[in-house]
Amino acid sequence: MSFARYIRDKAFALAMLALVLAFLTLALVVFGYGTVATAFIDLVVVLAAAAALVYDYLLRRSFYQRLYYLLRDLDQPHLIAELLDRPAFFEGRLDHDALRAAGKSMNDIILRHRRASEEYRDYLETWVHEIKTPLAACGLILENNKGSLAPSLSLELARVEAFVDQALYYARSATLEKDYLIQKVSLGSLVKSALQKRARLLIEAGMALDLEGLPPDLEVLSDPKWLDFILGQIIANAVAYRKPQPTMQLSQVLWLLRMPALTQTPSPTLVQAPSIGRAILPPCGSKPCCLRRAPCMSGFSSVSGTTASASRQKMWRGCSTKASPVRTGASTSDRLGWAFTCANACA
């Protein structure tokens, strides 16, 4: 808050003061006071007014200046009242109390919503776990009573299971820090078990697998559950958008997971985010490029948010405008949007 800005705010009061001063001067001259006396009285009045203004300005300046900087710098401005001292002047107190009340009500609402969403998430997790028992029962019943319907029902059941899993992982993605368990895993066996778990989807779709380039005994640091889920999403999408004679190249899938140099890396490794050119992009004009926005996470702890989203943006730039990019900037963009880029390249 500059002084000039403050004075402009006081324009009406100053104009009134000037008017009073002019009238006073006129009156004094009419009543026959001398020029010196008149000037002296005017000076006293002007000095008194100036002193009052400066004092008032300084009082406000420290409060409003702090308010201004806090508003500019705080990432959660609703907490601003916590960082402001209650000022000595009346208006400032009003402002301060208003901010405090608004902030408190905001915090209450946030807390309520956070609790509600946590409860909902817990419920969803429980629900997913409960639904798995009847699903398992269905699978067993179909296996024990093989009729003409069994194969196609089993396939649909496998799809239901994949969707249920998706819901679970989506619910968990909000609290990754609780769920992540980074450990040394063999990439080869992890990919193989991911394929085995989805054998029904892949086999019924007539998918051929090309495991060339899958390192047989390379260990990486990752969360196996999440990596398995991501692979599952890629597999599901590859199946959904397959070509007539589909072959799924696992080396390509790994490459899309930012693991291009795996075959040359001898030891447990953190994977770097490479630059991804447009070579791997699907022809966007001809096929739906971004049909599915399956929620999933980058499975590697080392792929930092910024590099990941930066290189993804690079990918998107190569894409036609029809393909709307994932929301950029936010960490959600790293959670979302893996699967559909991968799917087309594999299918």
Add this chain to the structure above:
Amino acid sequence: MFSIFVVEDDRKVRDELVTLLRNNGYAATATEEFTQVPEAVIASAPDLLLLDLSLPMLDGQLVCQEIRRHSQLPIIVVTSRDNSMDELLALERGADDFIAKPYDPPILLAHIASLLRRSYSDRPEPAQVFAGVSLDAARSEASFEGRTTSLTKNELRILSLLMRHKGEIVSRYDIQAELWLSDEFVDDNTLTVNVNRLRATLAGIGVGDSFLQTRRGQGYLLHDPHEGQA
């Protein structure tokens, strides 16, 4: 014949599991009360335990630990809680394998077969015989009327699966799933090639063409040509 003990609290799943296991050549028992699970398991002395972790009134992990304290029997833990901590904890408490619900039955069976193979390598499966063809899985050999031929890994797996389901149609999916679980990711065409090769190998020791039959759109089955005449 291996015996398997099933601990699962959901009645439907339990019944179907027992049926599935019996259909696949195992002796299966299950418990219907869950107050003294470790004692019941140890008393029944099975060859393998299929243990659901989420049981009413007691913790499956503790059951696992308790059983392991008294017995070395192979344990497969089944859970619907798809979480890494559970898995680690179970393995730490002495489980040998871990499978998440909902499982695809062929995959569950493959887990069971593989754990049994690992745990009882000294107890080879007796040779399976059907229509005069006998299969010695341990030596990977098939013989017919005194003539013997060795089988490749895939031929052995396919023939063994068909032998276990004598006279029933085994779907192409079941065969493929079985091969996939041994890390042989064969596709549809390769499966056809594998089956034709098996047929040729068997023909080499004089087995007739009608032994391994194709049912278009359904799968394969073993057929005993003398069955009708007997």
